[in-house]
Amino acid sequence: MSKYSLRICHLYPDLLNLYGDRGNILAFTFRAGLRDIETEVVALSMGQPFEKDQYDIVFFGGGQDAEQNMVRRDLVSVKGPAVREAVEEGRVFLCICGGYQMMGHYYQEQNGNKIDCLGALDIYTEGKKDRFIGNTEYHCDLLVNDPVIYGFENHSGRTYLGDSVRPLAKVVSGKGNNGEDGTEGAVYKNVIASYSHGSLLPKNPELTDHILTLALGRKYGEDFVLEPADKTFEEIARKEMKSCKK
Amino acid sequence: MGSFRVGFAFVVAGGIRFSLRLLGKGATALPGKVAIKIAPRFIWEMADGRDIITITGTNGKTTTTHMISEILRNSGYYVATNVSGANLASGIATTFAQERRHIKRAKRKGLKLVYVLEIDEAAFAKVAGDLSPKVCVVTNLFRDQLDRFGELLYTRDCIEKGLDLTDAKILLNADDSMIAALRKNREARTLFYGVDEQSMTQNNVTNVAMAKALPASSDAEYCLSCKRKYDYGARSFGHFGTYSCETCGDSRQNPQISVYFDPSMSSSDPGLPLTFQGKGFSVEGVLPIPGSHNIYNAVSAFAACSTFGDIVGDSDLSPEHVALALSQVQPAFGRMEKIQVGDKSFCILLVKNPVGLDRALSMVASASDAGGIYLLLNSNIADGTDVSWIWDVDFESKTLPDQLYCSGERYADMLLRLVYSGAGTDRIRYAAMPEAFKMFEDALDACAPGKCLYILPNYTSMLALREFLVRKYRLKDFWR
Structure with a gap:
């Protein structure tokens, strides 16, 4: 038996499963495994209540419009209050693209119609016609050893940050939150949100380790230290991303 | 053939096709493109x-x-x-x-x-x-x-x-x-x-x-x-x-x-x-x-x-x-046709999207002659520039052959995918695109007698590999 373990909640995996977001779960499991930390992945979907004390990390990905509309209703009406409480308590979340948008106040469609979202994050999103698609590079100050994040974005929403959240990173290449203010993603307490697919975490092991540290620190005490672990293959992928940039 | 326009389009398209073929080109799309330009109702009339x-x-x-x-x-x-x-x-x-x-x-x-x-x-x-x-x-x-x-x-x-x-x-x-x-x-x-x-x-x-x-x-x-x-x-x-x-x-x-x-x-x-x-x-x-x-x-x-x-x-x-x-249908080259090389063989399964790769992996995982898998991944426009879909594929639940290879312009993405699947890094060989063909030969050498090396490329990586294989093994090109 391992001394440490983490329970990961995968929100709506049967509906939000686009652009490789599943790889983020694999990244948690893989890099935790390198430290002999056990992981258990729990799928939570439509109609099931969110029991916030059950999970150390919550992952919330993106999907197609039809699926996201279904999820949004369930999120707001079934899981809403518990998720908001969990966020305020400092539980660890990773939210990507549609999951990121749905954590905000609202999503405004192109025709001006405002769709209420969860309001757990002080952000809002406006839908636009043209999509931001392509490889991305960001600079993230949270990651001390190697601040570069590589990703792939594919979104038509433009997200704007309120005063109580800060951006996850600065855009080096690509569009990020809205293509205007040079910001990418958002951080609020222990919630990390980003537009990066790709998957985000496999190519950014520093970020994986950062999130694991947050979750383990919360569970086993602030002084928990995550041992360094091999990242040879992650570095190969990062080197290729760096050199293939046009 | 009704109109003069269509008749003219037909002649021009034929001429373009003939010239391209003389130059040794495939001529699979350009003649038609020009024909439609000249006579927008070309397909309808023909x-x-x-x-x-x-x-x-x-x-x-x-x-x-x-x-x-x-x-x-x-x-x-x-x-x-x-x-x-x-x-x-x-x-x-x-x-x-x-x-x-x-x-x-x-x-x-x-x-x-x-x-x-x-x-x-x-x-x-x-x-x-x-x-x-x-x-x-x-x-x-x-x-x-x-x-x-x-x-x-x-x-x-x-x-x-x-x-x-x-x-x-x-x-x-x-x-x-x-x-x-x-x-x-x-x-x-x-x-x-x-x-x-x-x-x-x-x-x-x-x-x-x-x-x-x-x-x-x-x-x-x-x-x-x-x-x-x-x-x-x-x-x-x-x-x-x-x-x-x-x-x-x-x-x-x-x-x-x-x-x-x-x-x-x-x-x-x-x-x-x-x-x-x-x-x-x-x-x-x-x-x-x-x-x-x-x-x-x-x-x-x-x-x-x-x-x-x-x-x-x-x-x-x-x-x-x-x-x-x-x-009695025979598989086509690039679609499961097995090419015999000495006492072993190889075959290509084109994989372009998550379910295609999932089915190919599933097939190879239970093929009794599987002697290795060689994955190739490119991200040109014809492939889709986004390779994130490889993470949507369930590698984890399948028992793959011992020998795993990966290459292509995005070999590093596929390599990481294999590593994160828990495949064990000592089983995996990888090479950037320029060395892909050399590694293919090594992989075939390492394949046990009577076994088959299964190659799973996406679209443009298959085109590159196909050219190499057609030359090396004097195969009939299935494109023609």
């Missing part, structure tokens, strides 16, 4: 009065087209078909730009001319009306190059639009809820094909624990009209199965033509016995190309040929004969 079968859907188009063509060739037809991959309006127009030659050849050999056309889903909305096909086969709807289409439902809308511009008999996959929904308002001209419920096995998962912990992505778990999760009686793979929605009562339709096989037998090895069943018949055959997805391609090809036979009143296309002809 297709007028012809017997045409179309095949569209996200996966299995090429193999199904190949199977239908081979069955018909075996039954007294001269088959004109578009070259694999040239499945936009330009490629179809190019096929018609050779019409005189087709007619002449068919006549000389005393054969009936039929067009069997593979059509891209988005192009289908535009060209189906011009073609007025007799039979439209719709294979399935899986995610494919989402950075091009955006959404799966948009793809289905394209197919729907195309179907409504024809009065063809429509053949739908009963087991695909997304496709079966296309029957609505078209019931009278719809026929379903599918796999017998007793033959459905779920995903041939070998690592059950891992499959439970992180289920593979499925494209249609919920009923789109009432947002309720489908109940499944039995499943074959992906979202294929006997689905039903408790809220609206929509459920899998009984296929008029179905295929039965023993689910305890592997579809990864050649010669799986198949029984095709329909109204008034039950005929035996074998699966000509291994792989569970090819069972679907086979039953759709069977349904297409026998339905076409009914429409044109051809008794040569009886169920018995179609099943026999189907059983």
Whole structure:
């Protein structure tokens, strides 16, 4: 038996499963495994209540419009209050693209119609016609050893940050939150949100380790230290991303 | 050939094709492109009065087209078909730009001319009306190059639009809820094909624990009209199965033509016995190309040929004969054809999207001759520039061969995918694209006698590899 373990909640995996977001779960499991930390992945979907004390990390990905509309209703009406409480308590979340948008106040469609979202994050999103698609590079100050994040974005929403959240990173290449203010993603307490697919975490092991540290620190005490672990293959992928940039 | 414009377009397209071929070029799209430019109604006029079968859907188009063509060739037809991959309006127009030659050849050999056309889903909305096909086969709807289409439902809308511009008999996959929904308002001209419920096995998962912990992505778990999760009686793979929605009562339709096989037998090895069943018949055959997805391609090809036979009143296309002809289809290069090299072999399975890779991995995982897997990944425009889909594929639940290789321009992404699947880094060899061919030779050397090296490239990495293999092993290029 391992001394440490983490329970990961995968929100709506049967509906939000686009652009490789599943790889983020694999990244948690893989890099935790390198430290002999056990992981258990729990799928939570439509109609099931969110029991916030059950999970150390919550992952919330993106999907197609039809699926996201279904999820949004369930999120707001079934899981809403518990998720908001969990966020305020400092539980660890990773939210990507549609999951990121749905954590905000609202999503405004192109025709001006405002769709209420969860309001757990002080952000809002406006839908636009043209999509931001392509490889991305960001600079993230949270990651001390190697601040570069590589990703792939594919979104038509433009997200704007309120005063109580800060951006996850600065855009080096690509569009990020809205293509205007040079910001990418958002951080609020222990919630990390980003537009990066790709998957985000496999190519950014520093970020994986950062999130694991947050979750383990919360569970086993602030002084928990995550041992360094091999990242040879992650570095190969990062080197290729760096050199293939046009 | 009605108008002067079309006649002129025909001559110009023929000239371009001839010149390109002289230069040793493929000429699969440009002649048609120019013909349409000169005469926008080129396809409509050329297709007028012809017997045409179309095949569209996200996966299995090429193999199904190949199977239908081979069955018909075996039954007294001269088959004109578009070259694999040239499945936009330009490629179809190019096929018609050779019409005189087709007619002449068919006549000389005393054969009936039929067009069997593979059509891209988005192009289908535009060209189906011009073609007025007799039979439209719709294979399935899986995610494919989402950075091009955006959404799966948009793809289905394209197919729907195309179907409504024809009065063809429509053949739908009963087991695909997304496709079966296309029957609505078209019931009278719809026929379903599918796999017998007793033959459905779920995903041939070998690592059950891992499959439970992180289920593979499925494209249609919920009923789109009432947002309720489908109940499944039995499943074959992906979202294929006997689905039903408790809220609206929509459920899998009984296929008029179905295929039965023993689910305890592997579809990864050649010669799986198949029984095709329909109204008034039950005929035996074998699966000509291994792989569970090819069972679907086979039953759709069977349904297409026998339905076409009914429409044109051809008794040569009886169920018995179609099943026999189907059983004799040879795989095409790049689509499972095994190339023997000394005492071992290799074969290529083109994989372009999550379900394609999932099925290929599943097939290799249970193939008794698997001596290694070689994955190649590029991200050019024709491949889709986004490679994130490799993370949507369930590598975790499958037991892959010991020897794993990866290359391509995005080899590092595939390498990381393999490592994160828990494959164990000592089993994996990798190389950047310039060394891909050298590593292929090493991989073949390392393959045990009697075994097969399975190569799984995506589109442009296959083109590069194909060129190398055609040269090295003096193979007949399947593109021509």
